[in-house]
Amino acid sequence: MARALIIGAGAIGRGYLPWELKNFEIDFYDQNIDLIESLISNNGYRSFMSFGDKLQELHISDASFFSNINNINLNSYQIAFICIGPRNLTHLDKRFGELNCPLFSLENDYKTVDFLKYHLAKEDISFGVPDVITSLTASPENLKIDCNALHTENGLLHLEKNFNVNHELMDLLPKINWVDREMMIKEWDAKLYIHNTPHCIAAFYGHLHGCNYVHEALAIDEVYMELSGVIDEVLQTLKIKTNHDHKFLEWYAEKEIARFSNKLLFDPIRRVGREPLRKLAPEGRLLGIMTMALEAGIFPLYLARGVAAALKFDLAEDPDSFIISNIDEMGVNSFLEYMISLDSNSIQAKLIKSAYENL
Amino acid sequence: MKTYNIDQTLQLLSFKVMKIFDDCKHTQTIDHKENQYRDIVTNLDLIIDSELKNSLKKINPNIIYKSEESDFNLKDFNKIKKLLLVDPLDGSKNIETNLPFNQTMISYLEKGVVLNSAIINPNNRELLYYSKKLGTSSNKIVQKNNFTGPVYLAYGSTFSDNQFLTGIIEVINALSAGVYRWGSAGSGLMELYKGNLKGFVGKSIKIWDAISYIPIFEDLETFIYHKTYEDKLDLIISYDEEIFQELKKYFHDK
Numbered sequence: 001m002a003r004a005l006i007i008g009a010g011a012i013g014r015g016y017l018p019w020e021l022k023n024f025e026i027d028f029y030d031q032n033i034d035l036i037e038s039l040i041s042n043n044g045y046r047s048f049m050s051f052g053d054k055l056q057e058l059h060i061s062d063a064s065f066f067s068n069i070n071n072i073n074l075n076s077y078q079i080a081f082i083c084i085g086p087r088n089l090t091h092l093d094k095r096f097g098e099l100n101c102p103l104f105s106l107e108n109d110y111k112t113v114d115f116l117k118y119h120l121a122k123e124d125i126s127f128g129v130p131d132v133i134t135s136l137t138a139s140p141e142n143l144k145i146d147c148n149a150l151h152t153e154n155g156l157l158h159l160e161k162n163f164n165v166n167h168e169l170m171d172l173l174p175k176i177n178w179v180d181r182e183m184m185i186k187e188w189d190a191k192l193y194i195h196n197t198p199h200c201i202a203a204f205y206g207h208l209h210g211c212n213y214v215h216e217a218l219a220i221d222e223v224y225m226e227l228s229g230v231i232d233e234v235l236q237t238l239k240i241k242t243n244h245d246h247k248f249l250e251w252y253a254e255k256e257i258a259r260f261s262n263k264l265l266f267d268p269i270r271r272v273g274r275e276p277l278r279k280l281a282p283e284g285r286l287l288g289i290m291t292m293a294l295e296a297g298i299f300p301l302y303l304a305r306g307v308a309a310a311l312k313f314d315l316a317e318d319p320d321s322f323i324i325s326n327i328d329e330m331g332v333n334s335f336l337e338y339m340i341s342l343d344s345n346s347i348q349a350k351l352i353k354s355a356y357e358n359l
Numbered sequence: 360m361k362t363y364n365i366d367q368t369l370q371l372l373s374f375k376v377m378k379i380f381d382d383c384k385h386t387q388t389i390d391h392k393e394n395q396y397r398d399i400v401t402n403l404d405l406i407i408d409s410e411l412k413n414s415l416k417k418i419n420p421n422i423i424y425k426s427e428e429s430d431f432n433l434k435d436f437n438k439i440k441k442l443l444l445v446d447p448l449d450g451s452k453n454i455e456t457n458l459p460f461n462q463t464m465i466s467y468l469e470k471g472v473v474l475n476s477a478i479i480n481p482n483n484r485e486l487l488y489y490s491k492k493l494g495t496s497s498n499k500i501v502q503k504n505n506f507t508g509p510v511y512l513a514y515g516s517t518f519s520d521n522q523f524l525t526g527i528i529e530v531i532n533a534l535s536a537g538v539y540r541w542g543s544a545g546s547g548l549m550e551l552y553k554g555n556l557k558g559f560v561g562k563s564i565k566i567w568d569a570i571s572y573i574p575i576f577e578d579l580e581t582f583i584y585h586k587t588y589e590d591k592l593d594l595i596i597s598y599d600e601e602i603f604q605e606l607k608k609y610f611h612d613k
Contacts, residue, residue, distance in 0.1 A: 322367060322370065323370075326370075326371060326374050329371060329374040329375060329378065330374035330375070330377045330378050330381075331377070331378040331381050331382070333381045334374070334377035334378055334380070334381045334484075337381075337484040338377055338484045338485075338486055338498055339498060341484075341498075341499055344381075
């Protein structure tokens with residue numbers, strides 16, 4: 001049987017990918033020794049996928065779990081995926097470059113492909129977009145059954161098709177949407193801005209309202225209205241700034257609020273909003289689209305309020321919480337300039353500062 | 360009351376400095392009091408010094424505070440168990456002359472060894488942190504290799520051996536793109552860290568002018584020589600072994 005290696009047993013790696021890899025024997029690698037030991041001692045785990053208002057269970061009981069790369073035969077795979085979180089890539093063991101199969105980065109950033117090629121000294125690395133919401137946890141009932149259970153949507157995995165992907169491999173992955181580079185960028189625009197932008201803003205508002213899960217935030221009228229405004233600004237911006245098919249963009253935008261509201265997902269606010277500083281990168285899902293909106297002649301008021309909400313995401317357990325919770329110590333201007341490289345006199349900064357004061 | 364570890368303490372102090380720089384940018388209240396022709400003290404020096412001293416007292420009162428503007432007696436500094444050594448504003452003269460070369464340097468030392476440092480450069484909005492535990496990190500600094508650029512030369516305001524300085528300049532001129540100076544040793548070290556310079560030479564400079572950077576460059580595995588005496592520091596750093604060895608030999612011979 002064909003074998004697949006999943007590097008990173010988090011939400012996407014553990015919760016979603018096994019649904020796409022039913023024709024493979026799966027090995028998981030994760031640096032979290034406690035998690036790996038728990039997965040081994042529990043003989044695997046369960047992933048629950050939502051179909052309408054029902055959940056379907058997949059018991060991953062025959063996979064192998066590793067926290068030590070020395071125990072992995074890197075020559076034994078037909079495909080491998082990396083989903084460890086962009087910030088962790090610099091710590092990725094360089095020996096994964098010895099994998100002799102195609103490797104896909106599912107790290108929400110096209111640049112990670114170039115980084116990984118350099119870091120691992122490996123050429124056949126491509127990009128993938130898992131268009132799916134996968135929680136890092138599960139409902140209380142399912143956690144009682146399995147402490148490592150997760151919930152996921154029935155999503156779609158887009159993988160970049162290039163020279164190293166053969167038909168044999170494609171036949172083993174019938175649900176995958178294989179796309180060329182240009183199409184991948186289109187899918188990426190749609191996911192980064194129409195999906196990821198409002199998704200993280202939902203989490204920031206959810207935190208402000210004391211919610212634990214994204215669907216709880218969406219149940220608050222005020223949050224729902226704000227997110228509708230955000231999606232509308234993003235949609236109009238992409239229509240003006242890109243050549244993407246308007247029907248595709250509208251189709252994608254329309255389903256988003258319903259996805260976030262899915263009560264079966266139990267997607268934690270702490271996961272979706274985590275590392276707000278990374279999300280506030282100059283060309284990223286928040287500031288990048290704000291700038292694009294202004295270039296398109298759209299005044300990004302909802303987006304500015306969403307960014308301001310990010311500046312209040314002071315969840316104690318988050319890696320960025322020390323900086324976020326001390327914004328007032330450094331002043332908002334300094335935060336914008338030192339921490340997210342935004343000129344405090346720019347229009348974006350003025351909108352954000354005004355929203356921050358009023359939030 | 361909230362407690363902070365030493366990494367957080369230095370981060371928090373750096374935040375306070377960032378705010379002062381931003382406030383002063385908007386209020387333009389910098390005037391200065393001269394105490395020497397070269398060394399001036401601006402109000403900004405004193406404001407930063409006072410903020411850091413008072414904040415440290417609240418955050419972590421067990422750490423002794425010394426700075427260029429407060430308790431600057433560094434005799435036996437390497438015997439102090441926990442010391443925060445600060446240059447509130449390196450390059451004060453550049454404030455007056457409107458040159459974009461000044462910064463704040465904060466170092467935490469245990470018995471003379473730097474375990475943490477925080478450097479705040481308000482001109483390019485750069486932050487550079489060092490932690491013995493976590494290594495070096497910065498907010499947006501991109502490093503590049505430089506083996507062809509100039510060498511920064513710094514010397515203490517009371518150092519008057521012009522013959523020695525002439526000799527150093529000769530060595531630098533022979534093996535690099537020449538001498539650079541812009542009135543702030545810290546700014547020279549920042550540019551060296553970024554790779555815009557080939558090396559740094561400091562003769563008889565004040566310890567707080569450069570000590571924050573020493574572990575950062577040690578981490579980078581550059582060629583580095585340093586010697587402290589009283590409150591002074593001799594320092595040579597370079598990415599290039601040849602010029603480093605020549606400068607070191609010159610220091611030893613003289």
